Amino acid sequence: MSVPSVTIVVINHDYERYVGEAIRSAITQEPGGYRLTDVVVVDDGSTDGSEYVYATFPAARVVRQPHLGFPTALTRAVTEASGEWVALCDADDAFEPHKLRTLAPVLARQEISFIQHAERVVDFSGRLFVKDTHPGGATSTLVMRTAHARDLLPVTNELFFHVLADLGRGAVLNDPLTRYRVHAGSMTDRITPGVFAEYMAHVCDDVAARLDALTSSPPAWAQVAELDRLRNTYRDRAATYRADAIKQIERGVLR
Incomplete structure (x- = not known):
């Protein structure tokens, strides 16, 4: 049986403060039971200092596009993946170093196309925001079989990929393998009623x-x-x- 291959794609728009941590967490994944084909950054028209951060990570391939919004960047992330699996990471989040090593046995299961795992919620500085882990479900807690994810493109947000789980091709892990960051600059307004x-x-x-x-x-x-x-x-x-x-x-x- 061949070793499953994975592409990690970091999606960034103007997260200069955090994107370096996200990229570093991708390129320093612990080895074991999988092959990391590449680390890609999809830059959605950043105008801050993100370019200077990218320059410190020559191992990451940066794909630049005009600022077209999250749906287009998320769609581009899946199309850029060269691995059998694609692991997505929002630029203000980060992976735990053992993430792919932990997922490797599931990646090898042919009947699985979608993996969701738990996350630790941290604040803007990276400190634990809530004591208990969260079951995940957002972008940075999802890993998909690339070919099957592409069947769902173009997408509006990560909910599209949950279709694979809805149809019985998903696996859920309770391991908190992502640090999900809550901060004032988060993309989605969850405060204003409605x-x-x-x-x-x-x-x-x-x-x-x-x-x-x-x-x-x-x-x-x-x-x-x-x-x-x-x-x-x-x-x-x-x-x-x-x-x-x-x-x-x-x-x-x-x-």
């Missing part, structure tokens, strides 16, 4: 539309009936998020 719920409603709509498109030419890992069922599930989720957004706005608080 904003995040409405955002997630739009994402679910987009996932449903992608699943609908896939039914005309289903990938090898899914059947038409499964795609139809899951499309309807995401449409229902969109409606639930939209109703929740309305309630939050009416109350003026997050539920």
